[in-house]
Amino acid sequence: MKDWLRKNPHVRTIRVAAADLNGQARGKRIPARFADKVVKDGTRFPFSILNLDIWGEDIDDSPLVFDQGDQDGVLKPTERGFMPMPWLEAPSALLPIWMFRENGQPYDGDPRHALNAVVQRYKARGLTPVVAMELEFFLIDDSGKTMQVPASPRSGKRRKAAETLSIRALDAFDTFFTDLYDACEAMDIPADTTTSETGLGQFEVNLMHCDDPLRAADDAWLFKMLVKGLARRHGFAASFMAKPYAEYSGSGLHTHFSVVDEKGENIFDSGGPKGTAQLRHAVAGCLEAMHDSTLLFAPHMNSYDRLVPDKHAPTAISWGYENRTAAIRIPAGNPAARRIEHRVAGGDVNPYLMLTAILGAALSGLEDGKEPPPAVAGNAYAMDLPQIPATWDAAIDAFEHSDTVYRFLPKELIHNFVQTKRQELHYINELSPEERIELYLDTV
Known part of the structure; x- marks a missing residue:
């Protein structure tokens, strides 16, 4: 150093x-x-x-x-x-x-230590999680009373429409993204593909897979800090808040993970499209913990504006093959890369706590050896399925009284997080909707 x-x-x-x-x-x-x-x-x-x-x-x-x-x-x-x-x-x-x-012991209230404890449990079983993340965020002109997409540095125009997978939208902010990739290289953050998304001024950057979950969470935490700081240098804001615009889809932080054994072989790979029994056990663990750990995936009041039907964010506790309406998706492709995509988290999460919840739940599933319910096919929004908590206070209650989250989080951290969220819930009710947006825009 x-x-x-x-x-x-x-x-x-x-x-x-x-x-x-x-x-x-x-x-x-x-x-x-x-x-x-x-x-x-x-x-x-x-x-x-x-x-x-x-x-x-x-x-x-x-x-x-x-x-x-x-x-x-x-x-x-x-x-x-x-x-x-x-x-x-x-x-x-x-x-x-x-x-x-x-005395040199890790402090249980530190979220990075919580993730490390789960990683060490994997290592004790001769296993290593391999993690990749997709981070969505909005570029926003917040200089006036109403938020809007920034003017393009190239044309000076504002494109007030969704630009899904638009090369034009990427090119409009080419200077910003060029600087962002240069900065990622300087900070050793493995930024890969960028796409424009369905929201107004919304983009997604993928971080490459990494066989060190602590480093993957570091990368996500540092990337959020970098994007927000660099955007201000370019004269606009960048925000990872879950839902800045009511009429557009919100920002997620999707996590892909597989698990390799001591030989470096993917334990989810069956050689075919369905994956192994261990993949199903990991899915079962994630589904079992999902309701009670939603607060880690949706930690703020604004988070629940994103988790609504038909807006590209999951609402049902479900899984499926190549199905983006489900909370957990098993992507198609090369069996050697068979993995789980966890789609619940918003861009506003703490990456350390989010990844602790995902990997901790999956490990519980591997330990228990349970089978998940049948995979869903078709539109999960239209099915009668168990639901993710729909409100912040319901998620706080579920988290506080859960028996499940104690399997991967220390008691002190659970208690501290509940106290934090209850205090925020109390005081945020004193704010107007505009003040809430202003609060979350720069913080999360």
């Missing part, structure tokens, strides 16, 4: 940052000449900082604050190391960190 700074002497400041429960970057700015101390000793801030609400406020009655004296945790660099921050004007570097207790 020290070598990176020595090879980049132009870097003047660093940011050390960890992801809180909402996926917000919390940390400090430090002059680059003091970076060696951070690398060696880490830094410190209160445990409660990873348990702030969406406004950045303490959680009322949280035991982390006054009951425990607002004690410090120790934050140490992750294996990611330093990387540039191309969205800032001054040469700067970001150092991702995660939280530990004074």
Whole structure:
């Protein structure tokens, strides 16, 4: 890590940052000449900082604050190391960190540690998840009273219509996407294909598959930070909020995953289109946990505006082969690449908690060996199937009282997340719809 700074002497400041429960970057700015101390000793801030609400406020009655004296945790660099921050004007570097207790034990309220615990359980079975993500977001001109698609830097015109898989839409913002791909390369984020989507000014970028789930979640977290920061440099906003426009489809964060054994062979590959019994067991685990863990896939009030029928987001707890109306899709293609696509999460999630829920549920399914219900064929919206919670408060209740989520999340994190969401639910009811959009636009 020290070598990176020595090879980049132009870097003047660093940011050390960890992801809180909402996926917000919390940390400090430090002059680059003091970076060696951070690398060696880490830094410190209160445990409660990873348990702030969406406004950045303490959680009322949280035991982390006054009951425990607002004690410090120790934050140490992750294996990611330093990387540039191309969205800032001054040469700067970001150092991702995660939280530990004074005795060196991982802090259970840190979402990255929750994911690592699930990954270690896979490793104990000789298994490795391979993960890829598809992140949708909107480019938005929020300079006026009404949000709208930004004017094209090329033509100066606004295309106020859906531009599904439109090359013209991509070319209209070619300067932004060129800078984005250059920045991804500099930060070692594996950005692959970009497409324009069905929403107004909506795009999707795919991140390549990775056999390190922690790194995959890092990539998604860093990518969201990068896109939002870089868009502001280009004079508009980028937002991963689930549903900025009522009349258009929202933004998802679809996750594809397979599992390989110690020989590097995909345990979902049967040599044919249907996959193995282990694939079905993993699907069964995901379906069984889906209702109670919806809060991790849809963590905000606006999230539930996306989860409505016939708007390209799942509402039924279901699975199917090559079926995008189902919550879980098994894509067609080469059997060696047989995988599960989990389609519930919105773009507004914390990637660490989302991936913990998906991989943790799949592992529970592999451990239990249960069979899923029959795969659906046709329009899942029109079928009589178990449903994902339709409201934020229902999802909070299901998460809080679940027996399922304790199989892959520590009790402290569950308690902290419930307190966070209940506080947000209380205070957000005081806001107008316009104020809610303004809140979510830049934060999530």
